Amino acid sequence: MIIIDELPFRLVEGYGFQKYSTTLQPKLQIREIPSRQTVARDVIGIYGVEREKLREALKGRRVCLTTDTWTSIQNLNYMSLTCHFIDDDWNLHKRILNFCQVEDHRGETIGRKIEMCLREWGVDGIFTLTVDNASFNGTTIKFLQTVTKDWKGTVLEHEFLHMRCCAHILNLIVGDGLKEIDASIARVREAVRYVKSSPNRNQIFRSFMERLGIESKCLLSLDVPTRWNSTYLMLDTAEKFEKVFLRMDFEDDSYCSYFLNKENSGGLGAPCGVDFQNCRRFVGFLKLFYNETKKFSSSLYVTSNTFFDEMFVIQENIAHLIKSENHLLKNMATKMEAKFEKYWGKGDKINQLLYVAVVLDPRKKMRFLKFSFSEIYGESVADEMVDLVRKTMDRLYDVYFRVDSPNGVVPSENERTHMEGDTIGGGDPYAMVNSRYERFLEVEKSVGCSNEIERYLAENCESRRDVKFEILGWWKANSDRY
Numbered sequence: 001m002i003i004i005d006e007l008p009f010r011l012v013e014g015y016g017f018q019k020y021s022t023t024l025q026p027k028l029q030i031r032e033i034p035s036r037q038t039v040a041r042d043v044i045g046i047y048g049v050e051r052e053k054l055r056e057a058l059k060g061r062r063v064c065l066t067t068d069t070w071t072s073i074q075n076l077n078y079m080s081l082t083c084h085f086i087d088d089d090w091n092l093h094k095r096i097l098n099f100c101q102v103e104d105h106r107g108e109t110i111g112r113k114i115e116m117c118l119r120e121w122g123v124d125g126i127f128t129l130t131v132d133n134a135s136f137n138g139t140t141i142k143f144l145q146t147v148t149k150d151w152k153g154t155v156l157e158h159e160f161l162h163m164r165c166c167a168h169i170l171n172l173i174v175g176d177g178l179k180e181i182d183a184s185i186a187r188v189r190e191a192v193r194y195v196k197s198s199p200n201r202n203q204i205f206r207s208f209m210e211r212l213g214i215e216s217k218c219l220l221s222l223d224v225p226t227r228w229n230s231t232y233l234m235l236d237t238a239e240k241f242e243k244v245f246l247r248m249d250f251e252d253d254s255y256c257s258y259f260l261n262k263e264n265s266g267g268l269g270a271p272c273g274v275d276f277q278n279c280r281r282f283v284g285f286l287k288l289f290y291n292e293t294k295k296f297s298s299s300l301y302v303t304s305n306t307f308f309d310e311m312f313v314i315q316e317n318i319a320h321l322i323k324s325e326n327h328l329l330k331n332m333a334t335k336m337e338a339k340f341e342k343y344w345g346k347g348d349k350i351n352q353l354l355y356v357a358v359v360l361d362p363r364k365k366m367r368f369l370k371f372s373f374s375e376i377y378g379e380s381v382a383d384e385m386v387d388l389v390r391k392t393m394d395r396l397y398d399v400y401f402r403v404d405s406p407n408g409v410v411p412s413e414n415e416r417t418h419m420e421g422d423t424i425g426g427g428d429p430y431a432m433v434n435s436r437y438e439r440f441l442e443v444e445k446s447v448g449c450s451n452e453i454e455r456y457l458a459e460n461c462e463s464r465r466d467v468k469f470e471i472l473g474w475w476k477a478n479s480d481r482y
Helices: 009-013 015-024 036-058 107-121 136-147 166-196 199-211 228-251 253-260 273-296 307-322 327-344 352-359 365-377 379-404 413-421 429-445 452-458 471-477
Strands: 063-071 077-086 092-102 126-131 162-164
Touching: 009 015, 009 036, 036 077, 036 107, 063 107, 077 107, 092 107, 107 136, 126 136, 162 166, 166 199, 166 228, 166 253, 166 273, 166 307, 166 327, 199 228, 228 253, 228 273, 273 307, 273 327, 307 327, 307 352, 307 365, 352 365, 352 379, 365 379, 365 452, 379 452
Parallel strands: 063 126, 126 162
Antiparallel strands: 063 077, 077 092
């Protein structure tokens, strides 16, 4: 109870808790209720057991890491380190490996802290490290690439270690578009702030709602200007009450005087119909980004294989808006496209492992990549990118084949001849024929399919209509084939 509800240890020594416990069980004596010291020891004991369980689960495992840093209101620097991995039963796990103070936000400081933490946990295989686009994270990546280059689980010398956070890049893209209608947003924000600043103003707002016959379970919410998703939620709710705000501007003297006073509203003035119209247009477009960010941020299911669907939809929408006759939306989309190309280019700036994850989705494979690239960038770029991804897959396959395949050593031609020669003149001649026929069938089967990648890509894609499709479940069911 104390761990789950994050209660203080001293709870057990409070009169209320003791009275409650002895009422539930009259035979319980107050002296039998553990002290705060006992509870603390028990919590530490549970922590030790769980820590060893996790250490065992991580043994020999290659993990994907996510890290972030921030500064508290007390001006203290903190860092969190989270790992994701898939166990032997094809279940996705997310575990917080560390949450600690750091001296500063320098890349080398963060890198050293991550290295030390991984050594403590006995982790010797990092696949990717997902970070936001802060400049110091480049230094963190370079430091880890250097110090963990010779670790057992390193793949392709950490060529694809650096994973840029897709949700953070979406934040930057939307932030740039948000600047286009900043004045309209600022006026609506100020109107919401006015209503929420006192219970009396909120009551007046509700009385106007009743007079206008507007019923809504939605409540006004004030955003945090640096977080666009909270701005989206604020605008999405506020535009439903456009008539209320306009009527207040017409009839409520205190509302009018608030906006006439430049010290209160910064001289912006009250929001008008045009402002709400701008916000409504923007909310319609922003809803797409809001939903995509929620999908990217999920930790209960695999997300890397779905990212390209989201990118394709977003780029299509941006391209459509650039052709819009609405000057406001056109400017907004143009700014978004410029930011999009800065971080993702024509798909060539994205970590190629994300494309590999798309190909390893049996509903998509290489065909979906080719289709998407063709639709967005044209045939030539599509062929170039597909070829690049295929080469990356082949390189990864070679690494895994050498390390993980039980049949990683293929007999040489001399060894085969020798094995066949042993049967001549002795043993069962039919067994020799059967053995050679089986090898012939293997060669026949592998014509055009030199390895498992070829065979996987040659097979038909799974149906995309199955809404309950689980990619990890599919790979679990097919793990004996690949």
